[in-house]
Amino acid sequence: MNPNRLGVILYGPPASGKDTVTTALTELDPTYAQFARLKVGTGRAAGYRMGTAQQLHELEAAGDVIYANSRYGNTYVVDAPGLDTAFEAGAPVVHLGQVDGIRALVDGYPADWAPVLLWCPREVTEQRSAGRGDSDTAARLAAWDATREDLDAHPDMTWDLTIDTTATPPQGAARLIDQLLAQRAGAATA
16 A cells, blocks of 8 residues: 555445546545546547557556456456556546455555445436436446445445435535545554
8 A cells, every 4th residue: 555645436336426526526626536447448438538459458468457347338447557647646536336346456556545435226326317318227227236236245345435425415425535535644644
């Protein structure tokens, strides 16, 4: 672990508020920035670094893939060079939907990671997905189910914070996360 590198991992089902809370964090303190995972595939490009299968192969060959997963017909990659760049700019906020991804990141990249569980009920995911115009709400509900199963399969997973995004507004969630990282930064310098 590198105590000079503080990062946030936001975990939760689709539409639990990962993007919204990240926006609130960056408004609170611009040193926070969403980590743009490498995305190999098609669809939404905002928030990602679009890549090719060749780039993924090169990262794998160099041992620079920290974690990769496939969902919605795409491959999403957390890579060491991308994290290096993100930490140079400030405190990255990594969005993940798998406990195995969190463990791979915590174990595979030297930093002080704060895992935060953002949660909302399935029906809220459905409402939010439909409300933002997603064309793949059924796939997002399947991902919600997979997230629930993932949590149930990893009862030993510990969270630095658990936030119900139906009860805590994004700005409140951002303040809680920021306070957590401030405490860690203070403890690291003490």
